[in-house]
Amino acid sequence: MNKGQLIEAVASELGTSRTQAAKAVDAVLRCIQRGVRDSDGVTITGFGTFQKKSRAGRTVRNPATGSPMVLEPSMTVGFRPSQALKDALAETAALPRG
Amino acid sequence: MNKGQLIEAVASELGTSRTQAAKAVDAVLRCIQRGVRDSDGVTITGFGTFQKKSRAGRTVRNPATGSPMVLEPSMTVGFRPSQALKDALAETAALPRG
DNA sequence: CCTCGATCAACTGACCCTTGTTCATCAGGC
């Protein structure tokens, strides 16, 4: 699923136009982004938690040349799905008869 | 940041009421959830990729007792932030001069 | 249009993940 399809789905959910849905999707994503950036994390009950995490620097190897290189510490975003989300996935994952 | 604050932020972004923003947030999250569930993954350009991942079963240890236990394979959701998102974090993380 | 994204290769070590309790906070309803 890509952004367009997500927007379509949101439009269907909200009963609005794709244009409005696009704004909604963009706004939500942007707010999550800002939340992670400013608040170190966004906890959404029943969905999951976005959390800004610092990756420790380490030594990696260039797969092309095999030469080692030092990675400097960087920031990334971790997502910890809630049990409800994992359960929602399991619904289809173990969906024998539908 | 929690869900309520996210809703407030979205309401501010969209210029709508918190009630409408709540619907939008819920719709977007639900659609992402369904997308991950049905489509194995949701790729959002400029934000990141949610991907349903199957965790292989393995042996873990109960940190309380120290006794090993066998984990059965399960599903989880991985989030791979886009470079743009990581860059957005870096803006504040390494904000040297402003 | 044209950029973003996924792919693939070998390798390394950082990080996730488990249990279980408990408190605090959050979301929801009237």
Add this chain to the structure above:
DNA sequence: GCCTGATGAACAAGGGTCAGTTGATCGAGG
């Protein structure tokens, strides 16, 4: 607005797994 149910975070310790690196290309999406 307040009460209540429920969800989530922290901690401790160890091991197995997965992420991450370069770089060019193809494909699709915005």
